[in-house]
Amino acid sequence: MLILAVDTATTVASVALVEGERLVAEEVLNIPQRTHSERLLPVMARVLAGAGVEIEEVDGIAVSAGPGSFTGLRIGLGTGKGLAQALDKPLVTVPTLDALAYNYFFPGALVCPLLDAKQGYIYTALYRGEEAGLERLTDYLALTPAELTGLLAGREEPVIFSGDAIGLCGEAVAKTGARAFLVPAASRLPRASSVAFLGRRALEENPGGVPLTVEPLYVRKSAAEINLEKKESDSGGGNG
Amino acid sequence: MAGLLLGIETSCDETAAAVVAGGRRILSNIISSQVELHQPFGGVVPELASRKHLENISPIVQEAMKAAGVTWEELDGIAVTRGPGLVGALLVGVTVAKAIAFARRLPLVGVNHLEGHIYSNFLAHPWLEPPFLALVVSGGHTDLLQVLDYGRYRLLGQTRDDAAGEAFDKVARVLGLGYPGGPRIEAVAREGNPEAIAFPRAVVKDAPFAFSFSGVKTAVLNYLNRCRQRGETIAVADVAASFQAAVVEVLVERTLAAAAACGVDRVAVCGGVAANSALRSLFQARSAEAGIEVLYPPPVLCTDNAAMIASVGYYRLQAGHTASLDLNAVASLPLASWG
Numbered sequence: 001m002l003i004l005a006v007d008t009a010t011t012v013a014s015v016a017l018v019e020g021e022r023l024v025a026e027e028v029l030n031i032p033q034r035t036h037s038e039r040l041l042p043v044m045a046r047v048l049a050g051a052g053v054e055i056e057e058v059d060g061i062a063v064s065a066g067p068g069s070f071t072g073l074r075i076g077l078g079t080g081k082g083l084a085q086a087l088d089k090p091l092v093t094v095p096t097l098d099a100l101a102y103n104y105f106f107p108g109a110l111v112c113p114l115l116d117a118k119q120g121y122i123y124t125a126l127y128r129g130e131e132a133g134l135e136r137l138t139d140y141l142a143l144t145p146a147e148l149t150g151l152l153a154g155r156e157e158p159v160i161f162s163g164d165a166i167g168l169c170g171e172a173v174a175k176t177g178a179r180a181f182l183v184p185a186a187s188r189l190p191r192a193s194s195v196a197f198l199g200r201r202a203l204e205e206n207p208g209g210v211p212l213t214v215e216p217l218y219v220r221k222s223a224a225e226i227n228l229e230k231k232e233s234d235s236g237g238g239n240g
Numbered sequence: 241m242a243g244l245l246l247g248i249e250t251s252c253d254e255t256a257a258a259v260v261a262g263g264r265r266i267l268s269n270i271i272s273s274q275v276e277l278h279q280p281f282g283g284v285v286p287e288l289a290s291r292k293h294l295e296n297i298s299p300i301v302q303e304a305m306k307a308a309g310v311t312w313e314e315l316d317g318i319a320v321t322r323g324p325g326l327v328g329a330l331l332v333g334v335t336v337a338k339a340i341a342f343a344r345r346l347p348l349v350g351v352n353h354l355e356g357h358i359y360s361n362f363l364a365h366p367w368l369e370p371p372f373l374a375l376v377v378s379g380g381h382t383d384l385l386q387v388l389d390y391g392r393y394r395l396l397g398q399t400r401d402d403a404a405g406e407a408f409d410k411v412a413r414v415l416g417l418g419y420p421g422g423p424r425i426e427a428v429a430r431e432g433n434p435e436a437i438a439f440p441r442a443v444v445k446d447a448p449f450a451f452s453f454s455g456v457k458t459a460v461l462n463y464l465n466r467c468r469q470r471g472e473t474i475a476v477a478d479v480a481a482s483f484q485a486a487v488v489e490v491l492v493e494r495t496l497a498a499a500a501a502c503g504v505d506r507v508a509v510c511g512g513v514a515a516n517s518a519l520r521s522l523f524q525a526r527s528a529e530a531g532i533e534v535l536y537p538p539p540v541l542c543t544d545n546a547a548m549i550a551s552v553g554y555y556r557l558q559a560g561h562t563a564s565l566d567l568n569a570v571a572s573l574p575l576a577s578w579g
């Protein structure tokens with residue numbers, strides 16, 4: 001089964017092609033100055049051409065679904081939807097944090113992927129390596145770095161930190177002391193190959209894929225919705 | 241070639257897809273409005289619009305293809321709005337259109353939304369050919385331009401501040417009529433006297449065919465404040481009718497003056513405000529005496545739609561103006577000639 005995967009959740013644009021357990025081709029572009037809209041399809045065209053694969057040969061499309069940059073997520077998922085619809089192939093979505101944690105599976109160790117959510121927030125979730133694979137222990141969260149320190153307090157296991165927001169979480173990492181392991185810089189970037197491997201697993205469980213109305217994992221509401229809810233609870237709160 | 245194009249439009253708060261043959265014949269025209277989603281906010285919320293477009297786009301495209309009875313193999317190209325508009329909203333359409341074009345190896349055409357509105361008249365009036373004068377009047381635009389040929393335009397004037405439709409929205413809000421403002425004001429104005437209050441008709445110095453609507457909006461605000469200070473009840477219908485009359489008169493008179501100045505005897509009005517009945521009846525009254533023919537698309541083609549985008553796409557594709565895979569959305573895309 002040939003899976004084409006896309007990750008544009010962060011400033012990184014990545015496209016990968018995997019067949020079974022084999023990574024056939026992958027490209028990772030980390031050029032924040034240029035938009036995903038301009039880069040993504042040219043990257044995909046190069047990956048396919050490099051692998052000598054025609055787009056019609058692909059059996060399924062996997063997309064990194066978030067959390068991440070709202071616009072980036074829409075470009076990734078919009079591309080996945082367009083491909084799936086035009087090729088009549090199944091689409092699956094993979095949580096971005098699952099994909100970021102995927103490569104660091106050690107039984108007994110925790111994995112803590114960290115993504116910059118901007119405005120003083122990070123996206124994270126906590127995973128533990130089990131015999132069968134990584135088990136997610138928390139929801140997909142939007143936290144302040146201080147709240148992350150609280151999330152990790154009282155844990156005894158080693159913690160593997162990854163993602164582009166490690167630098168924002170210095171205090172949480174420091175408090176983990178000798179139990180903290182930092183993934184090397186080049187390996188902290190989201191990679192579409194992880195999305196592809198997890199996507200293949202999702203497709204084996206659900207061969208039809210997800211409906212094309214699927215939404216990204218935004219995790220956070222839009223500022224307008226938060227303001228409206230605040231206004232409504234301020235004015236209506238007294239009555240009940 | 242039959243010239244079958246799939247059009248996609250997501251520049252503001254309508255998710256739309258359509259299939260058009262030969263730039264003129266509509267095979268399907270599917271529009272999903274987000275008005276209810278944005279109503280509690282009193283205007284379009286860009287992030288919510290983008291989210292809704294992405295949720296809706298694939299079923300809308302599917303419906304357009306199915307209603308047209310067209311398969312991917314039969315298509316000759318994909319046309320998509322690349323600007324002007326809300327950049328996040330535009331990106332959804334551009335992204336999906338590029339992916340479909342890439343997957344099906346179809347030529348892709350990036351289209352200017354404003355140009356789309358002009359071409360809605362080609363869909364409505366299959367006999368229409370350039371040259372003519374176009375008035376594009378909507379919530380985002382008030383532009384007067386000469387259509388010299390397919391893809392050849394000369395801008396005569398545009399608004400210096402608010403678009404006409406934007407002024408309708410803002411006045412509707414202060415009158416407590418809600419969103420969207422255009423249809424609400426039009427409905428209430430039917431019960432009012434358009435001559436009750438003399439709101440200003442702004443002229444732009446040294447630009448005979450330009451518009452300005454912030455003055456009339458401010459005049460309405462000042463009038464309402466004065467009434468409130470004096471404790472007078474506000475005749476909402478009279479305010480709405482008088483405001484509408486002021487805007488409509490400026491649009492009609494300036495357009496007909498431009499037609500006379502350019503020696504053109506045919507005017508195509510388009511955009512959301514082109515559906516306004518007061519605008520249509522004043523055009524009808526004044527154009528006959530000036531010997532000018534005024535055309536409008538039906539209401540479904542006045543609102544944002546993808547059929548008009550596919551129409552532009554057909555003519556651009558014929559002229560060889562296709563886009564590459566790095567096509568991007570542009571929030572403030574000027575209308576440029578290509579023909």
Ligand SMILES: [Zn+2]
Pocket residue numbers: 353357378380511512543544
């Ligand atoms: Zn429009």
